[in-house]
Amino acid sequence: MSQNRCTKALLDIATSSLLDGATHGFLGRAGGASEGIYAGLNIGLGSDDDRETIVENRRRALESLMPGGELVTVYQIHSANVVTISGPLDERPEADAMVTDQPDLLLGILTADCVPVLFHDPKANVIGAAHAGWKGAIAGVTDNVITAMEALGANRKNISCAIGPCIAQGSYEVDAAFRDRFLNADAGNDRFFAVGKPNHFQFAIEDYVAARLQASDVGSIEKLGLDTYAQEDRYFSYRRSCHRGEAGYGRQISLIGLKGA
Numbered sequence: 001m002s003q004n005r006c007t008k009a010l011l012d013i014a015t016s017s018l019l020d021g022a023t024h025g026f027l028g029r030a031g032g033a034s035e036g037i038y039a040g041l042n043i044g045l046g047s048d049d050d051r052e053t054i055v056e057n058r059r060r061a062l063e064s065l066m067p068g069g070e071l072v073t074v075y076q077i078h079s080a081n082v083v084t085i086s087g088p089l090d091e092r093p094e095a096d097a098m099v100t101d102q103p104d105l106l107l108g109i110l111t112a113d114c115v116p117v118l119f120h121d122p123k124a125n126v127i128g129a130a131h132a133g134w135k136g137a138i139a140g141v142t143d144n145v146i147t148a149m150e151a152l153g154a155n156r157k158n159i160s161c162a163i164g165p166c167i168a169q170g171s172y173e174v175d176a177a178f179r180d181r182f183l184n185a186d187a188g189n190d191r192f193f194a195v196g197k198p199n200h201f202q203f204a205i206e207d208y209v210a211a212r213l214q215a216s217d218v219g220s221i222e223k224l225g226l227d228t229y230a231q232e233d234r235y236f237s238y239r240r241s242c243h244r245g246e247a248g249y250g251r252q253i254s255l256i257g258l259k260g261a
Contacts, residue, residue: 011041011064012234016162016222021122023065023106024256026164026224028234032057037246042236043110044251058253066106066257073108073253074098076131080139082148097130097141099148103260108253112238113167113228115209116254119145119218121154127256132209134178138185142212159218164226164254167239169194169204171229176201182208228252 012028032041033056038049041057062071070088074095081095085105098107099119107129109116115137119128128145130136146156176199182189192208193201206223213221228235241249 011060013064014164014224014226016118016160016224018160018220018222019118019120019162019256022118022120022127022256023259024118024120024162025065026116026118026162026226026254027061027064027252028165029236029250029252030234031060033060034250037241037248038250040236040250041252042250043108043253044112044249047250048248049250061108061253061255062106065255066104066259069104069106069257071106071108071255072098072100073110076110078133078135080136080141080144082128082130082141082144084148084152096132096136097128097145097148099126099128099145099152101126101152101258103258106255106257108255110251110253111164111166111228112236112241112249112251113172115166115205116164117142117145117209117213118162118164118254118256119149120160120256121149121158122160123158124149124152124154125258126152126154127258129254129256132205134203134205137205137209137212138182140212142209143216146216146218156217157219160220161213161218161222163206163209163213163221163223165224165228165231165235165252166206166226167229167237168206168225168227169202171227171239172203172205173197173200174203175199178203
């Protein structure tokens with residue numbers, strides 16, 4: 001694993017050596033303008049944080065990786081929907097993943113425990129980004145990204161994938177009904193659940209997403225192994241916020257783009 005960490009303008013940016021050919025980063029909460037329960041680099045327009053502050057945080061995220069570029073995000077709905085981006089968007093489409101072969105567009109995926117996945121085919125110069133919550137993951141959002149990248153000329157054998165900060169198995173308790181959804185889809189999914197307290201299990205969503213990618217026959221996969229729930233100083237966490245009874249929660253962003261000439 002390469003959990004590279006740098007601090008451009010005091011931002012916390014984790015990277016993967018598999019994606020060195022693309023501008024990318026999994027950003028943490030450090031270096032933002034938000035305060036209180038949103039303290040740090042809260043990117044979530046859906047939060048109750050001050051909107052002007054969120055816009056400033058988004059500007060800092062963009063400037064840290066692609067000054068002069070265009071940040072593109074979608075309205076995430078926990079789906080398997082993928083959109084192909086050809087230029088800046090006037091409105092955010094309802095989707096949970098994006099692909100593009102166009103330069104100077106920085107694709108951004110927001111998470112707060114769900115799994116961010118960044119994709120790159122360096123030979124075709126095609127990139128993708130996915131928000132894989134459990135609903136989108138089981139519905140095949142990562143499979144759909146690969147198919148959409150192939151439509152732009154990518155070859156799945158050449159695609160590298162990096163899985164960023166997400167909730168770890170030790171922090172992700174689910175009930176038996178949740179587990180049953182995955183076993184009904186594939187009995188082999190049992191390997192992603194460890195026994196917890198009575199009628200409860202610990203779900204390894206990072207491993208599940210990695211297994212879906214492996215089954216899709218991509219070229220290489222890296223799991224950064226960063227737990228959003230446990231690392232409060234680095235990451236926002238929806239579940240941690242719920243356990244504390246907080247009124248809201250922030251979202252971090254994962255970014256990937258192609259530099260123009």
